Amino acid sequence: MSRLVASLGMYDHPAQQSANDRIWSEIVRILRKRGVDRMPDVLDRARHVHDLWRDPNLLFGQACGYPLIADDSLALQVIALPIYDMPGFTSSDAxxxxxxxxxxxxxxxxxxxxxxxxxxxxxxxxxxxxxxxxxxxxxxxxxxxxxxxxxxxxxxxxxxxxxxxxxxxxxxxxxxxxxxxxxxxxxxxxxxxxxxxxxxxPTLPFVTSAATGVETIAALRLALQEVMTDPRLAEARASLGLAGIITANFDALAPIHxxxxxxxxxxxxxxx
Incomplete structure (x- = not known):
């Protein structure tokens, strides 16, 4: 079977790449403990995010919400919405x-x-x-x-x-x-x-391929919750402005429509 892929390319400024890598490494560790296999050790930065959204092997990514409601050919499932706390742009919700x-x-x-x-x-x-x-x-x-x-x-x-x-x-x-x-x-x-x-x-949702099973989606949500509260990742979260997540599905994008x-x-x- 093909190896899965992961991307955090929507907010991946060169100054933030090490933080994204740190977050992803911890998600991989948590998922492996929960029995998820074919894990990608590194984030895919070789392909455009638009191509990755169409990859049936996409385990984890972040997508713009508008294509998800406007393009029926995108086969993605929403996992969660991130909460951001950036200087001058703070929100208590997603x-x-x-x-x-x-x-x-x-x-x-x-x-x-x-x-x-x-x-x-x-x-x-x-x-x-x-x-x-x-x-x-x-x-x-x-x-x-x-x-x-x-x-x-x-x-x-x-x-x-x-x-x-x-x-x-x-x-x-x-x-x-x-x-x-x-x-x-x-x-x-x-x-x-x-x-x-x-x-x-709504913020840019974390997504996975339509082919991803419910057990893996549950594991992804738990992994996200853990990385959002792990004190060892505080510096990485601060670099990305991440303050938390809200578990969500496709219905959360209704305000965009x-x-x-x-x-x-x-x-x-x-x-x-």
Missing amino acids: THASVLVARANDGRRSLVDYRDTRAAINDPQSNTGMNLFRATLAPIAETSAFFARVVQTGSHRGSIAAIAAGSADIAAIDTVTYATLVRHEPDLTAPLKIVARSPAS ALQQTAIRFGYPNLR
Whole structure:
């Protein structure tokens, strides 16, 4: 049988990789004690997370919630939602948001001032980069097109870089990512200002393949609970901003779908 795979690629800034490796090593140790076999000793960083989400051998990963509700071809099960505590972006539950950022010196003061400017998104199926962006704009859009142009950058960091370089004017950035970049790449975020914050949304769920059995899912949930409370992992958790988890299933993503539907009712079905 093929070996299983694992990934924590959604929040894996180079400065955080050793923390993710430490967390995963402890999960492996716990799962082996519980009889889970074919365990991957290391996280897969060779493949894009989108490819890993489609691997039937995915034992453990983290996914964006919007593709899970928008793409029926993704065969994943939700294990849990993480709780994050990042400087300036603390939540006591498993929710986060996006900050809408722009150049600090652009002269615009409110979100409505960005009508007919250039927006940057990381991916059309990103919850924080597109869905929450759309949900924030929908009440003020008034027409089906708010921006002069929308450019796709491939990552939240790429969207920030595009704004700093002057090739885009505004973007929605996941608060966990933004706090990480403020901490580890302050020169990148220094030219920016926060224009608005999006509605809250479930955090990026921890997931496993649809092929994973119920006993293994139960073991994964127990392992996550243990690593979230183990004092030996306090430094690793702090590096990642992890404060805990909430056991969850697919139904926990319903607020993401609700935000999509609200934007549609406002007459703003697509971010443009």
